[in-house]
Amino acid sequence: MLDGSAVHGRSAVPAGYQVVDLSVTIAEDLPCYWEGHQPFQHKTWNWFADHRNAMASVYSRGGPYATRWMAIDEHTGTHFDAPLHFIPPPDSGLPGAGPAGAISADQVGLASLMGAAAVIDVASPGGGEGGMSPLIHPSAIVAWEAANGMLNPGEIVLLRTGWDRRYRRGAAGGGYLRDVLAGRSPGWPAPTEPTVELLLTRGVQCLGIDAPSIGPAHDPVGVHVRGLGQGMVYVECLAALDALPPRGAWFCFLPIKVEGSTGAPGRAIALMPATES
Structure with a gap:
């Protein structure tokens, strides 16, 4: 099989680095779309x-x-949410309308979807009430900073929940989303509004997660509105974040460019120092 390096005779990856694919595969028998949507x-x-x-x-x-x-659907597989996803356009007269509601996915600058990655482990031990997400509080961010240094403006924060292990084919994939929304199993870990607010004060404008949504399964609206209303963007349905160190990787998400879209699927990767075999 040919890849870019074979075609051009050399690797396009910077010397000393390797590419890590952080995207899920989409297929009709995988839980890649939101239940009840297209x-x-x-x-x-x-x-x-x-x-x-x-x-x-x-x-x-x-x-x-x-x-x-x-x-x-615009929000299929590994994808990002543009501010328009939850913020109505400023001239709509709708509750919550604001300037961020004029920012569709094609208008989001690509520079905001790439940068140094800060990977925060927030995996939950499991258990809990069906349909309810365990919450990621600001204390989790503060504890990570105590061990790894303060977050810097422009860093991409990636929340590693380990939920991507549930992304499976057929009936086995019900635990990724369907069973949660039906109340048969607990939801994925998700940040609270104060957690998003803390990240905004640190200058973070892109937040990613290896789960179906950045919002809690039982109450997704508030977290979306809090971040998207301030121009933050969310990259959801990531995978393989356990392959990345807390710091040292460079993240990039490139969405397809669809005019007026509320979000878009794409390919997420990380560049990280290659390990010696």
């Missing part, structure tokens, strides 16, 4: 040759090539 669909439009099958025929409508179409 389900992710991925279907063949054109195949190399006609192939009739009782379950799902495919056809060569335009010649010997393959292409597929997608039906996808």
